[in-house]
Amino acid sequence: MSSTSEGCLLRVCVFLLLLIVSLVQISFFMLLPQIKIHERSCASDMGALDPPVRHERSPPKSVPVAAAHVETSVKLQSTPMALFYQSLFLSPDDIGFHAREQQRLEARKPTKSPRIRGPEDTTDDAKPVDPEPELKVKSGFFLQSLGQGLEPWNSSAAYCINLITPSNSSDLLTDLDMYMSALPSSRPIHSYTETVVLPPSVIDVYLERHPGNSEYFPDFHVPKQKAIWLMQNVDSFDRHELKNPTVGVMIVKNRIGLQKVLEYRLRHRLQYAVLYTKHTSPDIYDPTVSRDWNAFLHIAGKSHQANTMAILAAWAKHSEWPSLHLYVTAKGLCLRIEDTYGTPAAWDLENVVFKCEEVSDVRRRQLQNQFGVHLYPSESEGFGHQINEARSSGALIVTSNVAPMNELIDERIGVLIGKPHGWWWQTTGDLFLPLARVEEDDVVDGVNRILTWNDHTRQRIGRRARARYLEDRTYFLNVMAALEESLCHDEIRIDKLEPYLY
Structure with a gap:
């Protein structure tokens, strides 16, 4: 009899515990801040050729409910930009490290001395390298007019955009191809294939995962003084990576993703900016095939x-x-x-x-x-x-x-x-x-x-x-063109990119 009553008591306790947990979860979701994005401020609802109207400059007017419009949340009427600008910072220390590393590798290469007769001489005739060369580099230095960004992808020279992918999944590689084809001044970095010392760039865009995730970046060396750009799919958002203080810009592909990251930023008082790009896939249309x-x-x-x-x-x-x-x-x-x-x-x-x-x-x-x-x-x-x-x-x-x-x-x-x-x-x-x-x-x-x-x-x-x-x-390509023109020319100007930032 005693064991029966103890069993009943245990079941009652488990039931009460589950009930309490459920009530806590329901309360949590009821108290979440709700973001309202005005249709004329949400890029997805605008014409493909026209950027969305900025609500900082001209706040949207209230429209009838019958028109299916809602007023933009007041808390979204300004975009946090401090980390955005920090993501553009190109540290002289990082440039110096890569320059010295490149010179060190060049110094190791043996130089062959030409001879008319006698055995081949493999004496290293390379000139001694100053271990600490003087670097006349300003913070944020990137000049296409001097040829930067035109070197081979596998070089360690500065590029405008590093696109870093942590895996070889088919969808992620499709994403990489879409960005590469739309951003002429970008280069791919495949972190899953080898140990990588990230080459200098204006911005570093990480596809799907944060570089602090050791599961995907086990041996990956990144600039320590620079904020990053992070693209995560809406079904794989990671709160630990979103809350990382190094995230300067979140790239989102769809409206539900835009709403989710804005709500998360508001709820946790974070400072990343959000770039709404939509997205695209390969055009597979073949009019010669009978359907x-x-x-x-x-x-x-x-x-x-x-x-x-x-x-x-x-x-x-x-x-x-x-x-x-x-x-x-x-x-x-x-x-x-x-x-x-x-x-x-x-x-x-x-x-x-x-x-x-x-x-x-x-x-x-x-x-x-x-x-x-x-x-x-x-x-x-x-x-x-x-x-x-x-x-x-x-x-x-x-x-x-x-x-x-x-x-x-x-x-x-x-x-x-x-x-x-x-x-x-x-x-x-x-x-x-x-x-x-x-x-x-x-x-x-x-x-x-x-x-x-x-x-x-x-x-x-x-x-x-x-x-x-x-x-x-077309919308996606317009955003990529604005990104390229804003950050990858000799002078950084974000006026064309600003309409797509939240």
Whole structure:
């Protein structure tokens, strides 16, 4: 009897503890500051060719609720710039270190003396090097007119922009390619391949991870007197890295990311500036490929957040639907599909073409242009390169009605399904990005909606999606051009970059 009562008491205590924790979490989220971004101040809602209106100079007027506008939060009407300028600081000590290191390496190289007769002489004829050369360098020194930034990428000479990537993930390397193609005065630094002494630059842009993260930067030497620029995807925000005092500028790709980092800055009274750039992906459109508007494509790749099983469950109950072409790379997901619907040799679904294999870039682009309707109802995305590539191809896209997916696709240029999970633990990243909840019935509703449209309607929506892709791409290129012109010429002027800073 005693053991039974003790067991009941223990269960009651555990229940009360869980209740208290839940109440604390609910209170925490209710008390979070809410950031309101006026549409005319949010770059995402502006025309692709026009920068957003600065609210420091002309505060936005109140507009009717019916117009779906809101007043910009007062606390966002000024941009903290101290760390921004510190990120442009080029320390003479750092320049001196690299100059001496380069001279030391040059001095080690043996110099061959030419001889007409006799054995080859390998005497080192190099001139002695002053270990402490006089450095007539000013803080912030960078002059393209003197040839800086024109040397090979692997040189230790000064460049305008260092782009540092800590891993070789496909999406991150795509990001790197997009920045490299849009920033002529940038060079790539692959910190995961070798020990790196960071060459001098005007700004150092770290993609996804902070250099203080030893997991990604185990042997990486960075300037100690300089603030950094940090680009993190919205699904991988790290609060420890955001709060690091060396972060001078946060680069964000989407509106949900902009809102999250601004709320975090306000909540913790941080001083980083935020550069809102949108983003882009490779343009894969191929007008020579004949497109089938009555076939569906789903490329899951290695992602475990693609809701592939919900898509298959919907097709399994609707044999009358058009064909679904499914490509999966992850072995675990392949085994799960085969356990449920059979191996490719004994496949149960007649209207589903299933391939478990690696898809090359050439083959993937061919598939993306061949099929008219693409299914990408992701649970979460950092940006959504696959969705954006589908936009570039002019496809009709089905995706999740949760940010950032529904920033790339809205009801005018695609089909939105599902909804966000309702609880705080059903989020991702340290800034609590809601995960999408997409179930079999959601897929059924979305596909049935598409089946009521004729091919002409599907093509028209696909053209709208490509037009939106081009608009966002133009905006991204405009921001990159403003960044290049502001920081990478002989004189630093940020007036063209300022409209994109928060």
